[in-house]
Amino acid sequence: MAQKYNPSEIERKWQQRWAADHIYEVKDDSKRTKFYALTMFPYTSGDLHIGHWYAMAPSDVYARFKRMQGYNVLHPMGFDAFGLPAENAAINHGIHPYDWTMKNIENMGRQLRSMGAIYDWNREVVTCLPDYYKWTQWFFLKFYHAGLAYRAEAPVNWCPRCQTVLANEQVIGEGICERCSTTVTKRELEQWFFRITKYAEELLDHSRLDWPERIKIMQRNWVGKSEGAEIYFRLEHESIEQREIKVFTTRPDTIFGVTFFLLAPEHPLVTQLTTPECKNEVDKYIAWCRRQTEYERIALGKEKTGVFLGNYVINPLNGERVPIWITDYVLPTYGTGAVMAVPAHDERDLEFARRFNLPVRTVIAPPGWTGEQLTEVYTGSGTMVNSGEFSGLTSEQGYAAICDLLEEKRWGKRTVIYRLRDWLISRQRYWGAPIPIIYCDKCGIVPVPEEDLPVLLPLDAEFKPTGESPLKYCQSFVNTTCPKCSGIARRETDTMDTFMCSSWYFLRYTSPEIMDAPFDDTKVKYWLPVDLYTGGAEHAVMHLFYARFFIKTLRDIGLVNFGEPFTRLFNQGTIIYRGDKMSKSRGNVIAPDEYVAELGTDAVRGYLMFIGPWDLGGEWNDRGIVGISRWLNRVWSLVTTDYYSSVADLEAKKEFLHLTHKTIKEVTVDLERFRFNTMLSSLMEFSNYLSKIKESGLVSDSLWWEAIRYFLILLAPTAPHLAEELWTRTRHPYSIHNQPWPEYDKELAKEEEITLVIQVNGKLRDKVVVPASISEVEAKELALSRERVKFYIDGKKLTKVIYVPKRVVNIVVAS
Ligand SMILES: [Zn+2]
Numbered sequence: 001m002a003q004k005y006n007p008s009e010i011e012r013k014w015q016q017r018w019a020a021d022h023i024y025e026v027k028d029d030s031k032r033t034k035f036y037a038l039t040m041f042p043y044t045s046g047d048l049h050i051g052h053w054y055a056m057a058p059s060d061v062y063a064r065f066k067r068m069q070g071y072n073v074l075h076p077m078g079f080d081a082f083g084l085p086a087e088n089a090a091i092n093h094g095i096h097p098y099d100w101t102m103k104n105i106e107n108m109g110r111q112l113r114s115m116g117a118i119y120d121w122n123r124e125v126v127t128c129l130p131d132y133y134k135w136t137q138w139f140f141l142k143f144y145h146a147g148l149a150y151r152a153e154a155p156v157n158w159c160p161r162c163q164t165v166l167a168n169e170q171v172i173g174e175g176i177c178e179r180c181s182t183t184v185t186k187r188e189l190e191q192w193f194f195r196i197t198k199y200a201e202e203l204l205d206h207s208r209l210d211w212p213e214r215i216k217i218m219q220r221n222w223v224g225k226s227e228g229a230e231i232y233f234r235l236e237h238e239s240i241e242q243r244e245i246k247v248f249t250t251r252p253d254t255i256f257g258v259t260f261f262l263l264a265p266e267h268p269l270v271t272q273l274t275t276p277e278c279k280n281e282v283d284k285y286i287a288w289c290r291r292q293t294e295y296e297r298i299a300l301g302k303e304k305t306g307v308f309l310g311n312y313v314i315n316p317l318n319g320e321r322v323p324i325w326i327t328d329y330v331l332p333t334y335g336t337g338a339v340m341a342v343p344a345h346d347e348r349d350l351e352f353a354r355r356f357n358l359p360v361r362t363v364i365a366p367p368g369w370t371g372e373q374l375t376e377v378y379t380g381s382g383t384m385v386n387s388g389e390f391s392g393l394t395s396e397q398g399y400a401a402i403c404d405l406l407e408e409k410r411w412g413k414r415t416v417i418y419r420l421r422d423w424l425i426s427r428q429r430y431w432g433a434p435i436p437i438i439y440c441d442k443c444g445i446v447p448v449p450e451e452d453l454p455v456l457l458p459l460d461a462e463f464k465p466t467g468e469s470p471l472k473y474c475q476s477f478v479n480t481t482c483p484k485c486s487g488i489a490r491r492e493t494d495t496m497d498t499f500m501c502s503s504w505y506f507l508r509y510t511s512p513e514i515m516d517a518p519f520d521d522t523k524v525k526y527w528l529p530v531d532l533y534t535g536g537a538e539h540a541v542m543h544l545f546y547a548r549f550f551i552k553t554l555r556d557i558g559l560v561n562f563g564e565p566f567t568r569l570f571n572q573g574t575i576i577y578r579g580d581k582m583s584k585s586r587g588n589v590i591a592p593d594e595y596v597a598e599l600g601t602d603a604v605r606g607y608l609m610f611i612g613p614w615d616l617g618g619e620w621n622d623r624g625i626v627g628i629s630r631w632l633n634r635v636w637s638l639v640t641t642d643y644y645s646s647v648a649d650l651e652a653k654k655e656f657l658h659l660t661h662k663t664i665k666e667v668t669v670d671l672e673r674f675r676f677n678t679m680l681s682s683l684m685e686f687s688n689y690l691s692k693i694k695e696s697g698l699v700s701d702s703l704w705w706e707a708i709r710y711f712l713i714l715l716a717p718t719a720p721h722l723a724e725e726l727w728t729r730t731r732h733p734y735s736i737h738n739q740p741w742p743e744y745d746k747e748l749a750k751e752e753e754i755t756l757v758i759q760v761n762g763k764l765r766d767k768v769v770v771p772a773s774i775s776e777v778e779a780k781e782l783a784l785s786r787e788r789v790k791f792y793i794d795g796k797k798l799t800k801v802i803y804v805p806k807r808v809v810n811i812v813v814a815s
């Protein structure tokens with residue numbers, strides 16, 4: 001029976017067998033409780049590296065666990081196949097994006113299969129294929145007919161190197177292109193937008209979502225909600241048709257401190273408000289601003305620039321004349337593109353006032369203020385001063401009183417604004433789904449009729465980027481007839497942002513075979529929403545945000561009956577190698593294929609699980625994976641060699657049962673919390689213990705084999721191939737992966753318990769009953785998290801935490 005563990009042989013064998021038996025094929029069984037475990041699908045930009053494995057292998061372990069727990073689990077896989085990465089790679093390699101993409105899908109598919117995951121490949125979704133993007137286009141039409149898609153000229157972020165428009169989210173750091181690090185400039189273009197701003201308020205609501213707090217915060221910041229007042233400043237200039245300019249402020253209580261007024265250089269009234277004497281300077285300044293990036297414009301602390309227009313507005317509260325200036329740090333896209341400047345209480349306004357010698361008037365007194373000129377900006381609340389009848393009120397009272405007055409006199413009103421802009425979906429690139437719109441000289445914008453979908457992306461177009469849509473030059477594509485009047489017409493030549501494609505792919509997995517609809521209603525009703533979504537935190541404000549918007553619109557159009565796509569979200573950490581994040585340019589990329597060939601898939605899976613808590617990641621270390629491989633070899637020997645029972649020892653039996661059930665309990669609890677590393681530690685400890693029992697033979701044959709049976713089932717999600725092989729070799733009926741997850745016996749699993757005393761600076765503050773096996777780290781963590789302890793340590797500096805094993809945690813804080 002003893003034979004060497006040969007991972008590549010058994011892994012190939014079982015992968016073929018599972019595929020031939022379709023054991024991971026998912027049935028839509030409405031009688032069973034479903035669990036939709038989704039992993040973000042990969043871009044088709046090349047090989048799968050270990051980062052992909054880190055996203056996919058642990059999520060497969062979890063999906064397997066839920067499956068063994070009896071859930072009907074959908075854990076599908078597909079490819080995000082349109083978009084810049086594939087297109088750029090294709091250009092660099094001189095082959096067609098389609099060929100490049102399909103070749104990558106083949107290779108990545110092979111790699112994914114080698115992982116031994118439970119993907120049901122019948123449900124594979126590839127976003128660049130017409131049977132998929134037909135429906136992406138169909139959704140565009142739905143949005144268009146619902147008034148949620150519109151065309152507008154807008155200044156857009158333009159990457160001169162990628163030769164394309166970028167969404168705000170793709171402009172990072174100091175205004176650079178996320179993909180190629182080139183400085184982004186501005187351009188005016190006719191573009192298609194989705195009205196995501198209509199959902200701003202609802203997108204702020206994460207109350208029903210089990211998501212990481214930092215992702216929620218990033219989304220909230222992205223929406224950027226501000227409450228305040230809109231105030232109308234009357235124009236002094238009589239000959240202009242418009243009588244007033246609206247500003248938004250979060251601090252109406254500071255309105256008596258307005259000493260100048262600022263407009264964005266792009267504000268539509270600038271030309272009319274510029275006096276002839278000022279025109280020259282103003283024109284020069286506007287030309288200069290156009291060359292600035294948004295980031296340069298709003299950077300804090302940089303020297304302020306601006307020009308006086310020669311005109312004035314009237315402050316409605318005190319009737320003062322206020323000079324109008326333009327400056328680059330007021331952006332046309334935020335609020336109204338106009339600002340009432342209050343230099344005493346706003347940092348940038350103060351810098352501006354100092355630069356141009358404009359007056360600074362304190363109107364909010366900081367606590368203890370005695371009337372002297374403030375040398376620094378004061379942005380807090382306080383008592384209103386120099387504010388006419390409002391002097392003496394607190395900021396909060398003043399805020400309300402001034403808003404009431406503004407509303408009573410119709411000088412303004414309370415309002416809320418958002419930083420969120422509508423979603424720009426037009427891309428001047430080739431490798432995307434064409435926007436299904438036709439332009440007719442007679443009829444204007446005409447949506448492509450549904451029955452004419454898909455609008456096929458021509459494969460014979462020249463796709464190299466020129467700054468214009470490559471499809472513009474593809475005559476067979478551009479020239480068409482108008483669906484309304486049958487006259488000569490042109491097709492829209494921009495393609496859609498690929499975040500469109502990834503906003504609904506999880507619906508398609510439920511029914512990829514369906515041809516006459518994007519998805520089967522009944523199946524979507526059964527499977528959705530996604531119960532667990534796993535992937536990288538870098539998708540916080542793009543993919544995860546857009547997908548939420550998409551589902552909300554589908555709900556409002558009446559296509560789905562839920563409003564949030566992903567109930568629970570989990571972000572895995574990052575695998576680093578040689579002290580750095582893996583990247584091709586650093587030359588420190590781990591290719592999983594080599595390790596799979598040498599040590600086996602199960603060892604790679606196991607090592608990724610063991611490397612650290614999944615949400616934190618860890619450092620890849622070749623010695624570490626060898627250690628896991630050795631452990632799997634020991635497991636092999638443990639199970640494939642015979643067991644000889646010597647004497648049945650009662651004490652040994654008691655301990656044996658306790659440790660068996662304790663292990664089942666720990667593995668179950670750890671899996672539930674994605675604590676794969678401690679789960680493996682438990683399994684390792686248990687296998688070490690089993691080795692000792694094997695030497696002594698202190699338990700009966702039947703008890704021994706029962707424990708081995710449990711052990712293999714617990715190992716199955718992590719090392720599916722090895723577990724299946726050993727299961728068969730121990731004469732259990734195929735397949736281990738269809739076994740129910742074991743229940744542990746609570747009494748047997750029960751730990752010896754102790755009472756832990758928690759002290760703060762030596763004083764008894766709390767007591768807690770814990771398992772005797774509690775580790776030092778766990779004990780300290782627990783102590784610090786107790787509410788009663790927090791009361792004594794909050795806001796104080798933690799000096800040290802002392803642990804007296806099984807007795808006391810003493811927290812020392814500086815008072
Ligand atoms: Zn770029």
Ligand SMILES: [Zn+2]
Nearest residue numbers: 440443482485
């Ligand atoms: Zn027409």
